[in-house]
Amino acid sequence: MIELRHLVKLFGDLVAVNDLSLEIRPGEFFALLGPNAAGKTTTLKILAGLMKPTSGSARIAGYDVQTQPLEARRRLAYVPDFPFLYDKLTPREFIRFTGQLFQMTAEAIASNSETLVTRFHLDPYLDETIESLSHGTRQRVAIVSALLHAPEVFILDEPMVGLDPHHARILKDVLKERSRAGMTVLISTHQLGLAEEMADRIGIMHEGRLIALGTRDELRQQSGTAGALEQTFLSLTSQGVPQAADRPRPA
Amino acid sequence: MPPTSNPTAPPHPLRLLVQVNLLQAWRRLAAVRHQSRWLTALILTFLGGYAGLAFLLFHKGLRFASSFPGLGAVLIERMLFLLFAFLFVLLLLSNLVISYTNLFRNRETAFLIPLPVATNTIFQWKFVESTLLASWAFLFLIAPLLLAYGLNQQVPWHFYPVTLGLIALFIVLPAAGGAWLAVLLARHLDRRAFQVAALLGAVALIAATAFWLRSDPVTDEQLETRVLVVLDRLLMRTRFALSPLLPSYWLSAGVQEWAEGALGTAVFFGLVLLSHTLFFGTLTLAGMGARFYHAASTVQSRGGLLARWTWLRVWRQRRHRRARARSPLEALADHCRWLRPDLRALLVKDIRVFWRDTTQWGQTLVLFGLLGAYILNLRHFSQQLTHPFWIALVSYLNLGACALNLATLTTRFVFPQFSLEGKRLWIVGLAPLGLPRVLLAKLALGSVLSLTITVGLMLLSCWMLMLAWSHTLVLTLTVAVMTLTLNGLAVGLGTVFPNFREDNPSKIVSGFGGTFCLVASFLYIVGSVAWLAVAAPLHSLGQVGAVRLAAGGAAFLAVSAAIGWLPLRLGLARLRAFEL
Numbered sequence: 001m002i003e004l005r006h007l008v009k010l011f012g013d014l015v016a017v018n019d020l021s022l023e024i025r026p027g028e029f030f031a032l033l034g035p036n037a038a039g040k041t042t043t044l045k046i047l048a049g050l051m052k053p054t055s056g057s058a059r060i061a062g063y064d065v066q067t068q069p070l071e072a073r074r075r076l077a078y079v080p081d082f083p084f085l086y087d088k089l090t091p092r093e094f095i096r097f098t099g100q101l102f103q104m105t106a107e108a109i110a111s112n113s114e115t116l117v118t119r120f121h122l123d124p125y126l127d128e129t130i131e132s133l134s135h136g137t138r139q140r141v142a143i144v145s146a147l148l149h150a151p152e153v154f155i156l157d158e159p160m161v162g163l164d165p166h167h168a169r170i171l172k173d174v175l176k177e178r179s180r181a182g183m184t185v186l187i188s189t190h191q192l193g194l195a196e197e198m199a200d201r202i203g204i205m206h207e208g209r210l211i212a213l214g215t216r217d218e219l220r221q222q223s224g225t226a227g228a229l230e231q232t233f234l235s236l237t238s239q240g241v242p243q244a245a246d247r248p249r250p251a
Numbered sequence: 252m253p254p255t256s257n258p259t260a261p262p263h264p265l266r267l268l269v270q271v272n273l274l275q276a277w278r279r280l281a282a283v284r285h286q287s288r289w290l291t292a293l294i295l296t297f298l299g300g301y302a303g304l305a306f307l308l309f310h311k312g313l314r315f316a317s318s319f320p321g322l323g324a325v326l327i328e329r330m331l332f333l334l335f336a337f338l339f340v341l342l343l344l345s346n347l348v349i350s351y352t353n354l355f356r357n358r359e360t361a362f363l364i365p366l367p368v369a370t371n372t373i374f375q376w377k378f379v380e381s382t383l384l385a386s387w388a389f390l391f392l393i394a395p396l397l398l399a400y401g402l403n404q405q406v407p408w409h410f411y412p413v414t415l416g417l418i419a420l421f422i423v424l425p426a427a428g429g430a431w432l433a434v435l436l437a438r439h440l441d442r443r444a445f446q447v448a449a450l451l452g453a454v455a456l457i458a459a460t461a462f463w464l465r466s467d468p469v470t471d472e473q474l475e476t477r478v479l480v481v482l483d484r485l486l487m488r489t490r491f492a493l494s495p496l497l498p499s500y501w502l503s504a505g506v507q508e509w510a511e512g513a514l515g516t517a518v519f520f521g522l523v524l525l526s527h528t529l530f531f532g533t534l535t536l537a538g539m540g541a542r543f544y545h546a547a548s549t550v551q552s553r554g555g556l557l558a559r560w561t562w563l564r565v566w567r568q569r570r571h572r573r574a575r576a577r578s579p580l581e582a583l584a585d586h587c588r589w590l591r592p593d594l595r596a597l598l599v600k601d602i603r604v605f606w607r608d609t610t611q612w613g614q615t616l617v618l619f620g621l622l623g624a625y626i627l628n629l630r631h632f633s634q635q636l637t638h639p640f641w642i643a644l645v646s647y648l649n650l651g652a653c654a655l656n657l658a659t660l661t662t663r664f665v666f667p668q669f670s671l672e673g674k675r676l677w678i679v680g681l682a683p684l685g686l687p688r689v690l691l692a693k694l695a696l697g698s699v700l701s702l703t704i705t706v707g708l709m710l711l712s713c714w715m716l717m718l719a720w721s722h723t724l725v726l727t728l729t730v731a732v733m734t735l736t737l738n739g740l741a742v743g744l745g746t747v748f749p750n751f752r753e754d755n756p757s758k759i760v761s762g763f764g765g766t767f768c769l770v771a772s773f774l775y776i777v778g779s780v781a782w783l784a785v786a787a788p789l790h791s792l793g794q795v796g797a798v799r800l801a802a803g804g805a806a807f808l809a810v811s812a813a814i815g816w817l818p819l820r821l822g823l824a825r826l827r828a829f830e831l
Contacts, residue, residue, distance in 0.1 A: 009552070010552070011552050012441075012552075045551065048364070048365035049364055049365055050361060050364050050365060050547075050548070050551060051547075051548040051551040051552055052544075052545065052548040052552075069370070070367050070369060073365060073366060073367040073368075074367040076365065078365040080361075083362070084358040084359060084361065084362035086271060086275055086359075087275070088274070088275040088278040088279060088282075089271065089274065089275065093271075093274070097267060097271050098366075099261075100261040100262065100267050101261075101264055101267060101366050101367065101368055102366070102367060103261050103367070104261065105261070129278070
């Protein structure tokens with residue numbers, strides 16, 4: 001469902017993503033972990049079409065995000081860590097607008113949003129302007145809008161930022177349900193507990209490379225550690241915090 | 252699972268984007284009624300005042316120009332060609348800046364790209380939005396002129412809608428040019444390369460303008476006996492505005508021909524404008540999506556294409572290595588041992604932020620560069636100025652121009668400083684430095700930088716006008732007092748009316764506090780210069796009694812102190828009670 005082949009992204013001299021190849025299956029919940037500046041967000045941005053890869057390719061549901069962008073984006077939902085919302089719209093208007101951009105009918109928007117709005121407790125806020133909402137509520141509006149068109153692939157960058165424990169739980173439940181129903185979920189996070197609890201497979205990026213990939217148990221085996229994911233993560237990334245300017249150019 | 256789709260039901264994404272943004276704009280406008288009535292009244296008065304005053308001035312000016320027998324029509328015609336030529340260049344620059352920001356530094360664009368909206372549609376919407384944002388001021392600026400011109404020429408009623416139509420066609424051309432340039436710049440120049448290019452471009456532009464407008468001495472005899480020859484020489488310098496390749500020429504010619512009743516010729520120029528607008532408009536709207544996307548990706552990727560050049564990479568690596576050591580700015584700050592270390596750190600930070608924001612020093616450079624070029628040219632003008640009254644008048648006008656320029660900058664850059672710091676209050680506000688001291692440091696930095704420019708320009712102006720040292724001293728001290736006052740006013744009002752929700756300084760300035768600051772600054776400058784010109788006329792200082800001079804100076808100082816100090820005091824009081 002998500003396919004990355006020899007993906008390379010250079011920022012001038014800096015190698016942000018270095019020859020990354022990865023395949024995430026339909027219905028899989030995948031967590032991308034890594035220290036700061038490991039290349040996680042860059043990878044997500046390439047998948048979302050926000051930037052072009054320097055070389056290599058990225059595919060969503062079989063469609064190349066560069067050569068068949070509209071086909072890929074119709075099947076994708078992307079929520080960044082600080083999503084953009086139109087301040088002067090109400091959540092109801094914003095949700096309708098997003099649905100229309102996905103060419104959904106009014107009936108489909110109404111029926112899909114009703115369930116999600118209730119689930120995320122957005123009813124009291126539906127007719128308030130977004131500028132008056134708290135950060136967490138805005139995050140919930142963004143998530144509901146993203147899920148509205150029932151994407152085949154859902155990409156989230158730090159999805160729990162701003163959510164209270166109650167709504168974080170709801171989001172986890174919804175993601176797990178959708179994942180079981182066939183939606184592929186890719187999250188980038190620093191919350192190791194979230195990855196440990198939710199992910200079918202975990203990838204760890206370091207200095208632009210995917211240094212470890214597998215289930216929680218497979219990662220433990222690879223690192224030779226036992227116990228919590230934190231130990232595994234620290235062991236695998238213990239080469240030291242990378243200096244951006246010192247990174248090698250890609251092979 | 253494929254998305255639920257019914258291609259006939261929902262509107263086209265472009266229409267949706269227009270609808271949503273219109274709704275947003277309407278709600279912003281409607282929100283004005285919940286804002287301060289003072290703000291609304293102030294803005295409306297300011298806008299109405301400008302339009303009315305501009306109309307009166309244009310009307311009187313055009314009547315005066317047309318009163319020259321035989322020459323009036325030529326002068327008015329040439330002035331219109333010149334005006335539209337300069338406005339074309341300004342529109343091009345305005346579109347370039349706004350398109351760049353709107354296409355590549357805009358969160359809505361980043362939101363839309365991952366959605367199933369064609370990049371060409373995103374570009375089309377951003378192009379429309381940028382064109383409207385960049386051009387509304389143009390319409391506002393020329394509306395009083397065209398009304399005055401129409402009345403002066405006694406045109407029929409249909410002149411106005413036709414002119415409006417021609418202008419609507421015209422604004423598309425600089426908009427298309429600006430959008431193309433913005434995409435090209437984003438694609439090929441990163442921040443550093445853009446700064447260098449902007450600096451070189453500004454220097455080249457100033458040099459070319461100085462060369463083009465170099466002095467052409469005219470003797471008194473020529474002025475008395477060969478007026479037409481002199482006028483012809485003067486008009487020769489403006490012939491570039493008559494180039495038939497310029498879109499501004501088509502507009503000016505179309506407008507003027509229609510006003511004169513030559514409808515056939517006017518329609519011809521209208522069609523020339525229409526064909527070019529259709530061609531370049533279609534080219535821009537239909538073919539820029541891929542280029543825009545590529546440029547947006549390049550901007551996101553930080554390193555511009557120039558980073559591919561080995562020499563530039565090596566230079567950058569050296570800079571990175573040097574950056575690890577102390578910078579010259581920090582080394583300089585270290586020498587100011589009389590300043591507390593934390594204060595030095597704050598000043599170094601503020602100077603760095605200012606320098607790294609090209610738009611900040613770029614605008615400063617353009618505004619004061621133009622003023623400097625004008626003052627330098629006074630050396631030719633001053634030879635014609637023999638009467639003390641005119642010298643005094645030009646001196647005071649220079650003082651006013653310098654202060655007005657400064658007022659735009661203090662409002663634009665000094666006023667939002669506290670609001671911008673508010674976003675980082677967790678570090679600056681919690682530091683032992685204390686917020687009042689932070690504010691005073693900003694005042695000191697703004698004042699020192701402004702004083703360097705305004706005092707320098709005023710000394711240059713006095714030198715060019717060959718003023719006596721006593722007059723130079725009066726004017727220099729006056730501009731220094733005005734500089735301190737304007738900085739105090741901007742810092743004070745910026746603290747009294749903060750806006751912590753905005754990151755964009757231009758949006759902070761557009762609120763009540765910013766508008767109030769600008770209007771108060773302008774009123775203070777106009778009032779002070781007029782007062783000083785009356786109370787202390789430079790051309791007859793010796794004839795004015797000492798008491799009148801002292802009273803005039805004291806009144807100016809008292810008003811300046813009140814306008815600069817009161818808002819500052821209010822701001823400091825607010826800070827002492829400020830809750831982080």
